Amino acid sequence: MTTITAPIKVDAETDSRISHAAHFLQQSKKDFVDAAVREYIENHRADIEAGVRDALLKLDGSTQSAVALVTGMSAEELDELGGFAK
Known part of the structure; x- marks a missing residue:
């Protein structure tokens, strides 16, 4: 497995919990x-896959469907803002 450096940001309380748990499990953070x-992804795999399937059903290959999915706006809302060239 290739390792890359990709920092993530968590709040101070979460960082403290990670630090304590890692320490007592004798692991690095x-x-x-x-x-x-x-472990979380494995335990929620069915929910993640359902979300992916739902997203794919909403996409029809158009820019409008992609923007609607990303923004959460309806096609009507996007049309009110000027829509997309057909």
Whole structure:
């Protein structure tokens, strides 16, 4: 597995929890967060896959559908703002 440096930001309380848990499990913070994220994703895989399927159903290949999905705006709302060339 290739390792890259990609900093994430968490609030002070979460950082403290990560630090304590990693310390008492005798792991680095990096290793602890890596394991925690992997476990979380595995435990929520069905929800994540359902979200992906739902998003794909909303996309029809148009710019409008992509913008609607990203912004959460309806096609009507986008049309009110000027819409997209057909």
